[in-house]
């Protein structure tokens with residue numbers, strides 16, 4: 001068993017971590033940490049628990065710690081911190097010898113930091129050796145992509161392998177929980193939608209090219225795929241939806257696209273990692289699916305559901321997809337990264 005801690009444990013993503021890690025076959029949750037507003041309180045007192053289910057019994061009475069390596073000692077540190085805080089503290093933990101599995105964007109695009117989706121680019125974990133050598137750390141930082149990026153790229157990977165992907169246009173409809181607990185006021189979003197999410201479009205456009213790129217032993221050669229994103233916030237609690245339009249290199253019939261998505265399996269499924277869904281992609285035939293309320297919890301929140309796969313007169317093929325933003329798009333993604341690292345002997 002590895003000892004693990006959650007940084008930012010009282011936030012939306014932090015709560016998901018607590019819920020996924022409370023009873024985990026490889027990891028023992030030994031510490032929770034948050035800002036000085038919460039430090040020193042019992043977890044149950046400090047947190048405004050807002051996800052389904054109860055606060056796990058073994059975590060309720062843990063005392064929330066400050067975010068410093070001297071107060072939080074663990075083999076793996078799962079980070080659900082705001083990016084500007086992560087930027088400062090994540091290297092301190094890596095230097096102190098912990099493996100930091102981060103949700104924050106602070107280090108995602110660094111040349112020696114893996115931006116990992118275990119089904120898509122497990123070989124990018126080799127970057128850790130370069131990172132340790134360059135930075136002189138015993139620990140490491142690995143990151144998972146932005147929530148919308150993960151959901152979209154999972155659907156693109158089988159298309160890339162089967163047909164090649166040249167251009168992608170994506171329009172997202174993103175849930176409120178993606179903005180954090182106090183991210184979007186109710187007055188702004190009820191009976192409404194917001195046509196702008198700061199930095200989100202840039203993240204999707206650049207992260208996709210890194211994840212689908214090739215690690216050549218010293219750096220990632222970005223994939224030659226052009227991506228254009230338009231992002232909106234909608235009054236849904238959990239579950240990001242995306243309308244995706246793809247120009248493939250080789251012509252692809254909608255039926256073939258659906259088939260390669262259905263058949264898609266990768267390393268996490270082969271290794272039967274505890275958090276890996278049996279089907280990373282679920283393709284539905286109904287015209288009215290996927291929908292957030294019905295499909296976000298597919299595969300324990302780790303499967304992405306695809307529907308309405310059809311021909312597009314401009315780009316070639318188009319479809320609609322949906323995934324759970326705080327599970328597959330955040331905490332579940334980090335936990336799966338750490339499970340993969342354990343099974344590949346990288347921890």
Ligand SMILES: NC(=O)c1ccc[n+]([C@@H]2O[C@H](COP(=O)([O-])OP(=O)(O)OC[C@H]3O[C@@H](n4cnc5c(N)ncnc54)[C@H](OP(=O)(O)O)[C@@H]3O)[C@@H](O)[C@H]2O)c1
Pocket residue numbers: 007008009010011012013014033034035036037038039067079080081082083085103104105145146147177178179180181182325326329330
């Ligand atoms: N929500 C999503 O779907 C999603 C998806 C992917 C990635 N992410 C990323 O994950 C991270 C967390 O997001 P979230 O949605 O969970 O945010 P959140 O609900 O606002 O939670 C933020 C957490 O960080 C702590 N924190 C805030 N300021 C701090 C400081 N100065 N020092 C120490 N701790 C501090 C908070 O502790 P207190 O409660 O004590 O204030 C809380 O535990 C962000 O980087 C976000 O971009 C989120």
